[in-house]
Amino acid sequence: MTTANSRIDGIDASWPARLHSLWLAAQDVENVEEMARHVYAAMLAEDDVLAVTGSRWEGDRLRYLRVATTARSTTTTTTGAGTAAGRPVPPPEPGRAAARPLVHHHDLDAGTEGFAPEGRALAEAGAHFALESRFRLGENDWASYSVGLAERPRDAAVLTAMTARLVQLSEVLVASNRRIVEAREHERRLIEDAFLAEASLQMDASLDVQETLSRVARLAVPAVAEGCAVHLFADLGGLAPVASAHVAADVQPWLADLARDDPWFADLVDRAVRSGECVVLSGEELDGAPFGPHTDGPGQPVNAVSVSPLRARGKALGTLTFIYHRGEDAVAGTRLLDNLARRAALAIDTTTAYEQRRRHVEQLQRHLLxxxxxxxxxxxxxxxxxxxxxxxxxxxxxxxxxxxxxxxxxxxxxxxxxxxxxxxxxxxxxxxxxxxxxxxxxxxxxxxxxxxxxxxxxxxxxxxxxxxxxxxxxxxxxxxxxxxxxxxxxxxxxxxxxxxxxxxxxxxxxxxxxxxxxxxxxxxxxxxxxxxxxxxxxxxxxxxxxxxxxxxxxxxxxxxxxxxxxxxxxxxxxxxxxxxxxxxxxxxxxxxxxxxxx
Missing domain, CATH: 3.60.40.10 (PPM-type phosphatase domain)
Structure with missing residues (x-):
């Protein structure tokens, strides 16, 4: 292993200088994959390193595996096939995302139990010994960064230095991921705030009740979801559908019928009203619903449903329902849903009050003529x-x-x-x-x-x-x-x-x-x-x-x-x-x- 100088992209640099360059890169990259390439290159420049792997996990489910070798070829495998054989849940435990990465040593000649699939990939690259760093990126989001060596270092100081460098590189990845996540979250919030501002302008542009209801339904499709339905309390007290919209024109009658007649749909909106909180259902939670893969027709591609209560000026007005055909990961967050529901409720309450007062004025005016x-x-x-x-x-x-x-x-x-x-x-x-x-x-x-x-x-x-x-x-x-x-x-x-x-x-x-x-x-x-x-x-x-x-x-x-x-x-x-x-x-x-x- 080189302890003084190494060559990266034709430039000689000491390890501290390379580490400093990596920290600078961590401030500029736009995604983790780009940062990983820098980190892989830093370790592949070390003597005796044959291959590097990076894997991303959601609990015990492998999201992807990347392999880089000294030949500078990279293979990426993405899978959601479930738990890898013998793979333990990595420390630190959930809730300790800020803890330092932990490094494990693996003798690949003894097998890859508890180190799959990374161990197999390193062994296939000719490695007989590996160092693996495990670190958390979120509550149920963690990663593994590993290097494969031709043999176990005989010098304990060399192994210690290699271990320290693996920890340092893992910390660079954690910091880079945190910055990327925060930047994306900031960008997402800016987009959401711009959408909410435009939604308020659109909903406040009319004092006609039916036009406002239609705008509430239309402006969110497809910006928030593929379908939308609005229920309001009728004069007799029950919830009644007053507006609906779907990105596919031929599906709109289906959605309108469901909002009006389906018992499961009625129970869901009642549940949201009673709880006073946004209800989001997906996967098995949609069992028994007119949505999901077990249904036929327009409901089959629905992956999630959200219902937000509409409240304004201390009054319960109704509910705002969104139907999602997109993936579960693309379902709007509760911040956006709650904000949109609050603004929609205020616009609906304002136009309803205006319409009611207008009718009263017209009645009084008629009595004066x-x-x-x-x-x-x-x-x-x-x-x-x-x-x-x-x-x-x-x-x-x-x-x-x-x-x-x-x-x-x-x-x-x-x-x-x-x-x-x-x-x-x-x-x-x-x-x-x-x-x-x-x-x-x-x-x-x-x-x-x-x-x-x-x-x-x-x-x-x-x-x-x-x-x-x-x-x-x-x-x-x-x-x-x-x-x-x-x-x-x-x-x-x-x-x-x-x-x-x-x-x-x-x-x-x-x-x-x-x-x-x-x-x-x-x-x-x-x-x-x-x-x-x-x-x-x-x-x-x-x-x-x-x-x-x-x-x-x-x-x-x-x-x-x-x-x-x-x-x-x-x-x-x-x-x-x-x-x-x-x-x-x-x-x-x-x-x-x-x-x-x-």
């Missing part, structure tokens, strides 16, 4: 209402129509400043007050003045705008209209020939000053004419260039307000297509004179 407009012989009524604000607060726009005790038609449109509970309360007060007064035949301006007094008595900090018109048939098919407005946009009249006129009417806001200075006006509506009333959400809608829809309103009224049922809705649709900015609700009420004699 009439269920139906009255049928009146002399005119047809059309109304449309669009909520433009997404703040989930009740708006203040309202409209109504009543036939008074004398058979006249009173139409009302108004707007309460702001949104929310107080605006909703004032909307209800304003609408029902005007409705009661107008049913009794009170003139428009007097009805508005009475409402103003009531609002002042309420001490509200909000103001109300309103427009009231009372139509009276003249007996010849036309109608006489008396119009009063309190701070509200003036109505338009579309004549039968398409001419659009503004009805000049003025007055101050309601609920601000005792004197509203209302200036009512009267006009005649011939058969085929239409009175168009609206809130400022229509006029103040802006295009991308900043132009108000008010500038286009006469043209839109001329085009849209015709003798068709979609009169008001068509006008609102024209505005919506025009609007790029503006978030105010819009109400439109149209009275079209039919020409029927009263």
């Amino acid at each position: 009439p269920n139906a407009l009255p049928v009146w012989p002399s005119a047809d009524l059309y109304a449309a209402y669009e909520v433009a604000d997404d703040s989930l607060e009740v708006g203040g726009d309202f409209y109504d129509a009543v036939v008074d005790r004398d058979g006249r038609l009173a139409v009302v449109i108004g707007d309460v400043c702001g949104r929310g509970a107080e605006a909703a309360a004032l909307t209800g007060l304003a609408r029902h007050t005007l409705r009661t007064l107008l049913e009794d035949g009170v003139l428009p301006e007097l009805a508005l003045q009475r409402l103003n007094t009531i609002l002042l008595d309420q001490g509200t900090t909000r103001f109300v705008t309103a427009l009231v018109a009372v139509l009276t048939p003249d007996g010849g098919g036309a109608c006489l209209a008396r119009v009063a407005a309190a701070g509200h946009p003036s109505p338009l009249v579309r004549r039968k020939d398409g001419l659009v006129e503004e009805v000049r009417v003025t007055g101050l806001f309601l609920g601000v000053l005792p004197d509203t200075d209302l200036q009512p006006t009267s006009l005649r509506l011939e058969a085929g004419d239409s009175l168009v009333m609206f809130t400022d959400g229509l006029t103040e809608a802006r295009s991308a260039s900043g132009v108000f829809f008010e500038d286009h309103l006469p043209e839109a009224v001329r085009d849209c307000v015709v003798e068709e049922p979609e009169t008001a809705a068509g006008l609102v649709a024209r505005m919506s297509a025009f609007r790029a900015t503006g978030s105010d609700d819009t109400a439109v009420l149209v009275a079209h004179v039919k020409g029927t004699a009263g």
Whole structure:
């Protein structure tokens, strides 16, 4: 054995220098196999070393064996055939991964019992004596690094030096493996964190419940697994499937059916909910399941299943199930699964709460509007209402129509400043007050003045705008209209020939000053004419260039307000297509004179 100098790749170097070079290499290599080649070369440069072996074990199962000889030829054998004959479990015991490598001496002429298959490989290379270093790389992951010599060294100092060098090289391998594992773990976490960040963006991009559920299922396939199913608690308390996805489109119906009807699947998701922890099943744990090699069809290639409970804001929402066709080693870790489930649960809970509140707002908004407009012989009524604000607060726009005790038609449109509970309360007060007064035949301006007094008595900090018109048939098919407005946009009249006129009417806001200075006006509506009333959400809608829809309103009224049922809705649709900015609700009420004699 050389004790002073050796040659490695044509460079003379002492053992300390070579060992230093190996430690430097250990900081740069990307995998253990690459590091092993450096270590093999270091020992093969020693005199009397005929061959080197490296083996990797999982418990007593051989994962692979590599053999390098002085001829610089390398053979790699990978196997999962189970326990090698006579192979003992190596010290140190599990849990002592930090302990130093232990070196064993083997007389190969006496056989390779307890040293297979490395001993056979070294003997085949001509070795009669071997030194073996065993060291742990993980809890159940260990390796063996061995060198084969032509004969046992006669000098005890040489054997001791060889043993020390074997320990040092083993420590280099352990350190290199640790760095590689940590680097891969760091890279994996970076990839997982990037995926989780993108998943959050995708799931938070919609406030629609079904779209969010679909996104949860789709974004994880195939990034996390080949299949995914989402179960949520139904109104009656049981878990029900709400979304599923599979990388193979023709397999999706199968997965959806399993998620809905399979008893084993139902028991598994119930188990995850009860435990409150992620459940991962593979191998024999899938016995009795519709998955695994003992099944037929799409379930056969499934190697593992994971179920994560969905919890958000202290509530159990359901479960997130993944179906894996990939190998067990590729199953997502609990860190990723738990993080993804937590983010999915938060997105689902947020969208569900939003949807529930939206429904409540819509119900309340409907209560602030009439269920139906009255049928009146002399005119047809059309109304449309669009909520433009997404703040989930009740708006203040309202409209109504009543036939008074004398058979006249009173139409009302108004707007309460702001949104929310107080605006909703004032909307209800304003609408029902005007409705009661107008049913009794009170003139428009007097009805508005009475409402103003009531609002002042309420001490509200909000103001109300309103427009009231009372139509009276003249007996010849036309109608006489008396119009009063309190701070509200003036109505338009579309004549039968398409001419659009503004009805000049003025007055101050309601609920601000005792004197509203209302200036009512009267006009005649011939058969085929239409009175168009609206809130400022229509006029103040802006295009991308900043132009108000008010500038286009006469043209839109001329085009849209015709003798068709979609009169008001068509006008609102024209505005919506025009609007790029503006978030105010819009109400439109149209009275079209039919020409029927009263």
